[in-house]
Amino acid sequence: MNPLRQWKNELTAQRAVKVLAEKGYNAVYAKSLAEAREKLFEMIPEGSSIGLGGSETLAAMNILEELRTDKYRLFDRYNCKNHFEVCRDSLMSDVFISGTNAVTLNGELVNIDCSGSRTAAIMYGPRKVIVVVGANKIVPDIAHALERLKEIAPMNVKRLHHGCPCETTGFCADCNAPNRMCNHIGITLNAQKFPGRLNVIVVAEEAGF
Ligand code: SF4
Known part of the structure; x- marks a missing residue:
């Protein structure tokens, strides 16, 4: 990666970790996906039942x-x-392990989901949630996060072959297709309610889309 991009990613990821920690998340910085993987397994007790978000x-x-x-x-x-x-x-x-579609620099997690299984699990149910997020998904606020969701949704439709109009056009037309992917948006504003439940590993690397 371009060293200046890497420098920017590192500072942005560190800034996100600080804000998330202030909001009650157990926020952890990782320089790379390899380091994130190590930290992830350190957080999972052996014998745990594990759920996954796509x-x-x-x-x-x-x-x-x-x-x-x-x-496990x-x-x-x-x-x-x-x-x-x-x-x-x-x-x-x-333990529920998931990515996220956006993290804001106000300490919010913003996710869009087809079935709602991932947004639901992040909000309530699993004893512990571990979210891994790349620096490319850090945005200033919820408005930017919602824009981001609309931007990336067609790529998920293409990846999973849902056959919605955006799979052909590459942009969202707010469709009403039977197999529409964008059905639920989950926004987590704060993590103070259950200390230690919401864990976020912020990676100073671009990951996912
Ligand atoms: S609402 Fe429909 S057109 Fe828009 S991104 Fe989702 S699946 Fe594609």
Whole structure:
């Protein structure tokens, strides 16, 4: 990466960690995705049941193989017969691991979801939530986050082949397609309610989209 971009990412990520910590999140800085992976596993007690939110950031961290070992009880959304039931079980997991679509420099998490399983789990249910976010997803405020959501949604539609109009055009037309992806927006404003529940690893690297 361009060293100036890297320098900017590091400072932005550190700034986000500071703001998130002030809002009650357990916020952790990681210089790289490899370091984020180490910190993530340090946060998960062996024997935990694990739920996952779909995430390109997590995919880039290559965590699935480890989570599938007998050290953990993974609700495996990527290898299951009934995705709906696995997502329901994940709502009561010990640890829910997820990416996020945006983190604001006011300490908010902003997510858009198809089924709502990820937005719901971040808000309530799992005893502990660990969110990993790259520096490219840090935005000034909720208004910018909502713009970001609209910008990136077509890429998710394309990735998952939902067949909505944006899969052809590349931009959001606020469709009414049967397989529309953008059905729920979850905004977490503050993490003081349950200390230690919401953990955010902010990576000074671009991850996901
Ligand atoms: S609302 Fe429809 S058109 Fe817009 S991004 Fe979502 S799926 Fe695509």
